[in-house]
Amino acid sequence: MARVIAGCSVPHNPFLPVKVKEDPEGINARCFAEVAEAIGELEPDLVVAFSPDHLNTVFFDNLPTLLVGIVDEFSGPNDDYPPVEPRTLVSDPDLARHIFHQALRSDFDLSRSESLQVDHSVLVPLQIMDISPVVVPIILNVLAPPVMNATRAYAFGRAVGEAIRSYERDLAVLVLADGGVIQEVAGPRIRPGKPDGAPGQDWLARVIELLGDGDVETLLAEATPWQIAEAGNAAGELLTALAMLGALGDSPGVPRLIEPEPETGHMFAFWEAGR
Amino acid sequence: MSVYAINLVGRRTLRDPEFARRLGEDPALALEQFDLAPEEREALLAGDVAALYAMGAHEYLLMGLARRGVLGLDMPTFSERIRAAEPRLDF
Numbered sequence: 001m002a003r004v005i006a007g008c009s010v011p012h013n014p015f016l017p018v019k020v021k022e023d024p025e026g027i028n029a030r031c032f033a034e035v036a037e038a039i040g041e042l043e044p045d046l047v048v049a050f051s052p053d054h055l056n057t058v059f060f061d062n063l064p065t066l067l068v069g070i071v072d073e074f075s076g077p078n079d080d081y082p083p084v085e086p087r088t089l090v091s092d093p094d095l096a097r098h099i100f101h102q103a104l105r106s107d108f109d110l111s112r113s114e115s116l117q118v119d120h121s122v123l124v125p126l127q128i129m130d131i132s133p134v135v136v137p138i139i140l141n142v143l144a145p146p147v148m149n150a151t152r153a154y155a156f157g158r159a160v161g162e163a164i165r166s167y168e169r170d171l172a173v174l175v176l177a178d179g180g181v182i183q184e185v186a187g188p189r190i191r192p193g194k195p196d197g198a199p200g201q202d203w204l205a206r207v208i209e210l211l212g213d214g215d216v217e218t219l220l221a222e223a224t225p226w227q228i229a230e231a232g233n234a235a236g237e238l239l240t241a242l243a244m245l246g247a248l249g250d251s252p253g254v255p256r257l258i259e260p261e262p263e264t265g266h267m268f269a270f271w272e273a274g275r
Numbered sequence: 276m277s278v279y280a281i282n283l284v285g286r287r288t289l290r291d292p293e294f295a296r297r298l299g300e301d302p303a304l305a306l307e308q309f310d311l312a313p314e315e316r317e318a319l320l321a322g323d324v325a326a327l328y329a330m331g332a333h334e335y336l337l338m339g340l341a342r343r344g345v346l347g348l349d350m351p352t353f354s355e356r357i358r359a360a361e362p363r364l365d366f
Contacts, residue, residue, distance in 0.1 A: 055335050056290075060282055079289065144333060145365035186338035186353075188328070188360040193351055195338065225366035233334065233362075 002095070002164050002171040004273050006042050007248045008035050009241040011266035012051070012124040012178040013196075014081035020128050027261050031268035034257050036129035038270050044174035046092055047133045048099070048164065048247065049122045050157070050240040051178050052142045054079065054185075056119035064111035065148055066156060068103075069118075069137040070096040076118035084120045085127055089135045095167055096136045102163035108156050110138075121178050133174075140243060142179070142236035150223035153239035154216070157246025164247065177244035179237025180266035181207050187233040198265035200231025207238065208260045208267060214253045216245055232265065241269070248273050278331040280309045284319060285336025288343050295343045302346055322347035325360035 010032070013019075020029045056079040058064060075088040100112050118137060126132065138160065141147055148156075157175075164173050182200035184190050190197040198204075210219040220242070228235045245252045248271055257270040284306065287294045298305040302320055311319070318326040324337045334357065340346050341353035348356075 055282075055286070055333060059286055060279055060333075143335070147366075184362075186334040186357065188325075188358055188362045190354060190358060192358065193354055195350065195354070226364075229364045229366035233365075 002167040002169055002173055004161050004164055004175055004247055004249060005044060005172045006038070006273055007175040007177070007244045007252065007271045008039070009177045009244060009267060009269040010035055010125040011180055011261065011264065011268070012121045013180070013264055013266070014084050014120040014124060016124055017083040017128055027259065031257070031259055031261070032125070032128045035268060035270055036131065038256060039129070039131065039174060042174065042272070043172065044133065045171045046095065046136065047174045047176050048136045048138065048160065049176045049178065050138050050140060050243040051118070051121040052237050052240060053121065053139045054119050054143055057117060057139060060144070063141060063144060065141045066108065066110045067113055067139040068096055068100050068110050069113050069116040069139075070100060071114060071116050074116040074118060074137060076123050077120045078117040079119040081120050084123055087123060087127070087132070089126075089132065092134050092136055095164070095169075095171070098167050099136065099138075099160055099163045102166060103156070103159045106159035106162065108159050122176070125176070125178055140240055142239045143234060145229075146225070147236045147239065149225065150228070150239060150242055151220050154220055154242045154246040157243035160243070161247035161249055175244045175247040177240035179240045180234055180264065181238050181260070182231040182265035183234035183237070184232035185234045189232060196264065198232070198262060200235060200265070201262055203227060203231040203235070204260050204262060204265060204267070208258060211255060211269060212258050214251065216252060245271070277310050277312055277315065280311045281315055281319065281327055281330065281332040282336045284309055285332070285339040288345055289339035295345060298345045319346060322352070322356070324348065324353055324356045328357060328360045328363070
C-alpha cells in the first residue's frame with residue numbers, strides 16, 4: 001500500500017529563483033537546500049502537491065474550490081514569469097483518479113481536470129530544488145475570496161491522506177504545500193514600488209509558534225477567515241499547508257524544520273510522518 | 276456592474292499577446308468587445324486601478340495590465356495607485 005512518508009511547506013514566489021541565485025547564503029537558499037536534502041534522504045516515489053492558482057489555470061468563468069489533475073503529464077508556467085523555467089512534469093493519473101474517487105466518498109466534491117496547465121506555483125520550489133518528481137497536482141482556491149475554512153482545508157487533506165494510504169501500489173509519497181503564510185500581492189498593502197507586502201507579521205510568528213509545537217488544533221481554531229484576510233490577500237495560501245498537514249495523518253508532530261521568512265511572509269517547514 | 280468583464284480584460288491582457296497589443300494601440304477600440312458599464316470603461320481607460328479594485332475587480336488581474344504596460348500603467352504607477360485604495364479584507 002502507498003504511504004505518506006513526509007510533508008513540507010515551501011514558498012513559490014516567482015522571483016525566488018533569482019533571489020536564491022543572488023543570495024546563496026540567504027535564508028531562502030539555505031532553507032530550500034535543507035528541504036531538498038530532507039527529500040533526498042527520504043527518496044519519495046511521488047509527490048502529491050497542494051497548490052494555489054493565481055487565476056491563471058482557472059478563472060471566474062469556472063472556478064472550483066478544489067481541483068485534482070488526472071493527467072499523464074502537465075506543463076507550466078502559464079503566467080509568464082521569466083524567472084520560472086517552462087517544464088513538463090510527469091504525473092500519475094491512476095493515483096489521481098483514486099484520490100478523486102476516494103475524496104468523493106469522503107464527501108469532498110472535487111473538480112477534475114484531464115488537461116492541465118499550471119502557473120508558477122508548484123514549479124518554483126521544484127525548479128529551485130532542482131528536482132523533477134512525479135507530481136499529482138491538487139489546486140485549492142485560496143486566492144479568490146470567498147475561500148474555504150481552514151478546518152475544511154485540513155479535513156480535505158485528511159481525506160486525501162486516507163485516499164493515498166488506501167491506494168494499492170507500494171509508493172512512498174511526499175505531500176507538498178506551496179505558498180506563503182502572510183502576504184499581500186498587488187493589493188493596497190503592498191510596499192511602495194514593490195508588487196508585494198507582508199502585513200500580519202504577528203500572525204506569521206503565531207503560525208510558526210503553533211506549528212513548531214505541533215499544535216495544529218489551536219492553529220485551526222485561530223485561522224479564522226477574518227484573521228487570514230487581515231494577514232494579506234494571499235494569506236489564504238496557509239490553507240495549502242493545512243491540507244498538507246491533514247494528509248500527513250493523525251498528528252504531524254514536531255517538524256524537522258520550521259523557519260519563517262518575514263520579508264516575503266512565507267515559511268519553510270518539513271515533517272516526517274509519525275515522528 | 277459587470278466586474279467579470281473587468282477581470283476578463285486583465286486575463287486577456289496577460290494571456291493573449293495580440294489582444295495586449297491592440298489594447299496598447301487603441302484602448303477604446305480594444306475594449307468595445309467587452310460588456311463593461313460606462314464607469315468601468317472609464318476607469319479602465321484611465322488606468323484607475325484603485326477605482327477598479329473598489330468596484331470588485333481582482334487585484335491580480337489588474338496587475339496583469341501593469342505587467343503588460345497597457346492603459347498607462349507600469350509597475351511603479353500600479354503600485355502607487357493601488358496603495359491608495361482601501362483594502363477589501365474579503366473572507
